[in-house]
Amino acid sequence: MELPVRGPATSEWKTRYLIETKSVSYRRPADGGGELDWACRWWWGRAGSKPILRDVSCRYLPGEITAVVGPSGAGKTTLLSILAGMVPLRRVSGEVLVNGRPMDAALFRRVSGYVPQEDSLLPQLTVEESLLYSAYLRLGGAAAADRARELLRQLGLDHVAGCRVGSGISGGERRRVSIGVELVHRPGAILLDEPTSGLDSASAVQIISLLRAMARAESKAVVVTVHQPGFRILELIDQVVILVAGEVRHRGPLELLERRLKEAGHRIPNQVNALEYAMENDLPQWALLPVEESTSEELEEEDDPRGQLVNTNGxxxxxxxxxxxxxxxxxxxxxxxxxxxxxxxxxxxxxxxxxxxxxxxxxxxxxxxxxxxxxxxxxxxxxxxxxxxxxxxxxxxxxxxxxxxxxxxxxxxxxxxxxxxxxxxxxxxxxxxxxxxxxxxxxxxxxxxxxxxxxxxxxxxxxxxxxxxxxxxxxxxxxxxxxxxxxxxxxxxxxxxxxxxxxxxxxxxxxxxxxxxxxxxxxxxxxxxxxxxxxxxxxxxxxxxxxxxxxxxxxxxxxxxxxxxxxxxxxxxxxxxxxxxxxxxxxx
Structure with missing residues (x-):
């Protein structure tokens, strides 16, 4: 079954989010980041810490889909976690801005969606129940059931609505359920870690096509991490950020990357796209275009009523x-x-x-x-x-x-x-x-x-x-x-x-x-x-x-x-x- 790639014609929420990082650097202990890290944070910053991100400056625009790419260990997941407000900002040097103002992580987590690489779904629930319970918790009231049915249609999951998440559905369908769980409250921004990981090429293209349609129709800022996207996925990406060893080697459209490579005297083979060539040849950091100043005055709308530290339900x-x-x-x-x-x-x-x-x-x-x-x-x-x-x-x-x-x-x-x-x-x-x-x-x-x-x-x-x-x-x-x-x-x-x-x-x-x-x-x-x-x-x-x-x-x-x-x-x-x-x- 083909996945629908058209988003809804209108968006219920008007608030749009421009996310920026300015000179962001981040270090973590060599032995940190695991399950026990929460219990030993007093050791943070002592001997053994290692840099993960170095002076990262980028903008992630509403209505566009931005791909953060790079080899394993480049810092893609860490950058995405910072953008999603999942890393305490006191441990991050530099600035993380939303609509030109310092990010309030607790508030931003409520109005955005974050899909980690590992699915966090209850395998015993059906696809419909997974969306429905999430909607009950994030929306409440009669709107929850309507929103769950809307997402089933929008994500192309109608035919597996009664199947359990842990069995009976494909990897691509399970990935769409994870995305749907984070879309029930109509977030103004959605961040996804390796959404195409483990999927065949057709399923991967369908996922990115859906995200692009949502970004366009609902003016969402969509940020994805991708290890090494192919031609068909790159055609759907608006902006590319290349990370190597925690440093930004390129930011901007793919056409800009290709032009810079040619201007530097590189000859890109016909069967290789510019991104693959840049990653395989370990190119130095070019003179990056300066990050433009925030255009928050263009994005200011009525405050999003979800952006308050008040729970939806009693x-x-x-x-x-x-x-x-x-x-x-x-x-x-x-x-x-x-x-x-x-x-x-x-x-x-x-x-x-x-x-x-x-x-x-x-x-x-x-x-x-x-x-x-x-x-x-x-x-x-x-x-x-x-x-x-x-x-x-x-x-x-x-x-x-x-x-x-x-x-x-x-x-x-x-x-x-x-x-x-x-x-x-x-x-x-x-x-x-x-x-x-x-x-x-x-x-x-x-x-x-x-x-x-x-x-x-x-x-x-x-x-x-x-x-x-x-x-x-x-x-x-x-x-x-x-x-x-x-x-x-x-x-x-x-x-x-x-x-x-x-x-x-x-x-x-x-x-x-x-x-x-x-x-x-x-x-x-x-x-x-x-x-x-x-x-x-x-x-x-x-x-x-x-x-x-x-x-x-x-x-x-x-x-x-x-x-x-x-x-x-x-x-x-x-x-x-x-x-x-x-x-x-x-x-x-």
């Missing part, structure tokens, strides 16, 4: 939209939904059959310990999803789509009910098969503790995911923490035998409180006093109350343990929100 609306999106993602993720449900039911039936006839004290206590080991360690399957979401949340919140707090609330609103369903599916068969206290309140409390244990582990995992730079580090950290919680819970090593320097882990253990709650629920109260656990000579020598006293739980209340576990759930989620909020702020 907190509740954001939570509802994000909750709907996350629920769809979880429901379609087999490892999170179907597998979790089947795993819980199978584990309940399996453990129930194993411990069905094991009614002695040692076996019953072992059942409680093994149950918690299973419940706490079976939540790590959500870590890859948390890590993928973190990247998307950082990008979307930096563009003003929603608040980090709204995501944290939506995450809890989706995962906690899912874990409650899993807890009931586990508790219902195992409680009655094992033959625990045959009282309804005992079963309900047992199910509550199972849910709180699973929720606490899930909350801990969300906190680890907010901190960890990768899946390997995150899974190792989660396994290490759970291992410590098991070891110092008091089950394997008595509290009195734990070294003083490690006693704090005992009180932070996610294993300790649900384990004690299980024991108190089973052996406490009036029922425990009537329960004989050990007989000698026909006389009861150990009842439930005596056993709890031996375990240091005499007079302990089960609801106190449940309250502590609820505190862990809330505490870890608040901590995860705080870390994610700081991380999103440090991203830009």
């Amino acid at each position: 907190h509740l609306r954001e939570v509802l939209v994000l909750g709907g999106r996350l629920a769809a993602t979880v429901r379609r993720s087999n490892q999170l939904f179907a597998t979790k449900i089947v795993q819980s039911l199978a584990a309940g039936l399996g453990l129930g059959s194993v411990f069905m006839r094991a009614d002695d004290l040692q076996a019953r206590v072992g059942f409680f310990a093994f149950s918690l080991t299973f419940l706490l360690s079976s939540t790590t399957e959500a870590l890859p999803v948390f890590l993928r979401e973190r990247k998307i949340v950082a990008r979307e919140t930096s563009r003003g789509a929603y608040r980090v707090s709204s995501y944290a609330l939506a995450n809890a609103a989706v995962y906690l009910p899912l874990l409650l369903a899993a807890a009931l599916l586990y508790a219902a068969p195992v409680y009655w098969l094992v033959g625990l206290r045959r009282e309804l309140d005992g079963f309900l409390f047992f199910a509550l503790v199972v849910w709180l244990a699973m929720a606490a582990a899930n909350s801990l995992l969300s906190c680890v995911a907010a901190l960890a730079p990768s899946f390997v580090v995150g899974s190792s950290a989660a396994a290490g923490l759970l291992g410590c919680f098991f070891l110092f819970s008091g089950y394997f090593i008595a509290k009195e035998s734990i070294p003083r320097q490690w006693i704090f882990v005992h009180y932070l253990s996610l294993f300790k409180y649900p384990f004690e709650a299980f024991l108190i629920n089973e052996y406490g109260g009036e029922g425990g006093r009537r329960m004989c656990l050990q007989r000698e000579g026909g006389a009861c020598v150990v009842d439930g109350e005596m056993f709890l006293g031996r375990e240091g739980l005499e007079g302990a209340r089960r609801w106190t343990r449940a309250g502590v576990m609820a505190g862990f759930v809330a505490g870890y989620r608040v901590l995860a929100f705080a870390v994610l909020w700081l991380r999103c702020r440090k991203t830009v």
